[in-house]
Amino acid sequence: xxxxxxxxxxxxxxxxxxxxxxxxxxxxxxxxxxxxxxxxxxxxxxxxxxxxxxxxxxxxxxxxxxxxxxxxxxxxxxxxxxxxxxxxxxxxxxxxxxxxxxxxxxxxxxxxxxxxxxxxxxxxxxxxxxxxxxxxxxxxxxxxxxxxxxxxxxxxxxxxxxxxxxxxxxxxxxxxxxxxxxxxxxxxxxxxxxxxx
Amino acid sequence: xxxxxxxxxxxxxxxxxxxxxxxxxxxxxxxxxxxxxxxxxxxxxxxxxxxxxxxxxxxxxxxxxxxxxxxxxxxxxxxxxxxxxxxxxxxxxxxxxxxxxxxxxxxxxxxxxxxxxxxxxxxxxxxxxxxxxxxxxxxxxxxxxxxxxxxxxxxxxxxxxxxxxxxxxxxxxxxxxxxxxxxxxxxxxxxxxxxxxxxxxxxxxxxxxxxxxxxxxxxxxxxxxxxxxxxxxxxxxxxxxxxxxxxxxxxxxxxxxx
Numbered sequence: 001x002x003x004x005x006x007x008x009x010x011x012x013x014x015x016x017x018x019x020x021x022x023x024x025x026x027x028x029x030x031x032x033x034x035x036x037x038x039x040x041x042x043x044x045x046x047x048x049x050x051x052x053x054x055x056x057x058x059x060x061x062x063x064x065x066x067x068x069x070x071x072x073x074x075x076x077x078x079x080x081x082x083x084x085x086x087x088x089x090x091x092x093x094x095x096x097x098x099x100x101x102x103x104x105x106x107x108x109x110x111x112x113x114x115x116x117x118x119x120x121x122x123x124x125x126x127x128x129x130x131x132x133x134x135x136x137x138x139x140x141x142x143x144x145x146x147x148x149x150x151x152x153x154x155x156x157x158x159x160x161x162x163x164x165x166x167x168x169x170x171x172x173x174x175x176x177x178x179x180x181x182x183x184x185x186x187x188x189x190x191x192x193x194x195x196x197x
Numbered sequence: 198x199x200x201x202x203x204x205x206x207x208x209x210x211x212x213x214x215x216x217x218x219x220x221x222x223x224x225x226x227x228x229x230x231x232x233x234x235x236x237x238x239x240x241x242x243x244x245x246x247x248x249x250x251x252x253x254x255x256x257x258x259x260x261x262x263x264x265x266x267x268x269x270x271x272x273x274x275x276x277x278x279x280x281x282x283x284x285x286x287x288x289x290x291x292x293x294x295x296x297x298x299x300x301x302x303x304x305x306x307x308x309x310x311x312x313x314x315x316x317x318x319x320x321x322x323x324x325x326x327x328x329x330x331x332x333x334x335x336x337x338x339x340x341x342x343x344x345x346x347x348x349x350x351x352x353x354x355x356x357x358x359x360x361x362x363x364x365x366x367x368x369x370x371x372x373x374x375x376x377x378x379x380x381x382x383x384x385x386x387x388x389x390x391x392x393x394x395x396x397x398x399x400x401x402x403x404x405x406x407x408x409x410x411x412x413x414x415x416x417x418x419x420x421x422x423x424x425x426x427x428x429x430x431x432x433x434x435x436x437x438x439x440x441x442x443x444x445x446x447x448x449x450x451x452x453x454x455x
Contacts, residue, residue: 013295015264015267015291015292015293016267016293016295019267019268019269019293020271022268023268023269023271049317049318050318108397111420113396113397113398113399113400113422114397114398115319115320115368115369115398115399116199117320117368117369117399117422118199118200118202118242118243118399118422118423119199119200119202119242119452120198120199120200121198139453140200140452140453142272142273144273144295144320145320146319146320160198161199180273180295182271183271183272183273183295184271185237185271185272186271188271189271
């Protein structure tokens with residue numbers, strides 16, 4: 001049985017997440033198989049694209065309830081993190097509801113381009129967040145998104161682009177990263193190591 | 198605060214990185230993966246690979262090297278050249294590229310931008326624009342610039358095209374100012390400022406970098422999100438860690454170099 005699995009919710013960054021795990025010595029198969037997901041010690045939900053097609057793909061695979069009931073550590077990445085929350089404005093879709101808050105469009109404004117694309121600083125909200133062990137406060141991570149969670153009640157770390165938003169989310173065994181650890185150099189590698197360790 | 202991005206651009210032909218004056222006299226610069234690693238270690242924020250073997254032959258990018266690059270580097274990268282359909286873009290993205298960039302094919306058929314944005318999200322879709330000032334003072338776009346014998350001057354005004362492309366779904370724009378390209382006298386600040394005024398999405402400056410001051414000028418004066426350059430990085434006349442230290446001193450926010 002594989003220790004770490006990647007849930008196939010579509011999106012084009014799946015390969016990149018898989019390669020990032022290989023770089024830290026972890027082989028994580030991509031799967032939609034309920035038994036394989038349930039048996040894994042760690043589950044990652046990657047995603048690029050939009051909340052609506054990601055939720056639809058999970059529903060078609062019959063994985064919605066299964067993901068809600070997982071007891072092992074679960075990590076959502078980018079859109080994979082967004083769909084852990086209650087609802088997304090993008091496509092106006094109900095999400096998994098494992099984390100409190102809604103996903104909203106970033107407002108942008110003078111000097112604030114949308115999508116929020118590039119390297120931005122991440123600041124810890126919870127000093128003891130296990131995903132951020134060994135990572136300096138204010139380290140740069142790579143973001144690419146137009147939607148974000150502005151309600152900070154599940155925030156273990158935040159980022160700011162005109163508005164403050166959730167960069168790393170946590171509630172119990174459920175966590176998420178709005179940025180792309182697979183493309184965030186040493187910060188990203190350390191976060192993944194912290195997760196699979 | 199979002200960092201300003203420093204982006205080396207690498208020309209790729211037949212699976213190797215090459216350097217040349219436009220389409221001719223290419224010098225082999227080495228292995229794609231090795232150069233990608235070198236720039237990543239130097240602190241590049243992103244890489245652009247321009248597949249120059251693809252476009253003129255009307256064939257699509259060979260995705261084998263895209264996958265090899267995706268396996269080894271841990272910073273984002275964009276692939277340009279010869280992508281003229283959703284299927285071709287999907288192959289490149291599934292191989293591990295973070296973004297795809299389209300230029301001439303989008304001029305042939307602007308709706309391609311919308312098709313790509315619908316399929317992959319606007320954040321994956323970069324529009325490359327080659328622009329030159331005409332005798333009447335207007336900036337207009339050029340097509341097929343990869344091959345001097347085929348390059349065409351279009352009646353389309355550059356600024357009109359930028360507006361249209363954003364509305365169609367471009368998530369980022371790379372504006373290559375051909376008048377300053379290769380001259381190393383600095384980016385075309387006037388044109389980039391005009392482009393910035395109407396770009397809501399990230400704007401990347403291209404063409405003209407010769408020294409560190411050119412980077413601080415283009416960030417301060419044209420407020421671009423990133424600056425792309427090729428020859429000054431390839432020939433070592435600008436080292437990225439030094440450039441970033443300089444930009445820091447100018448109080449320009451850049452990512453830490455490890």
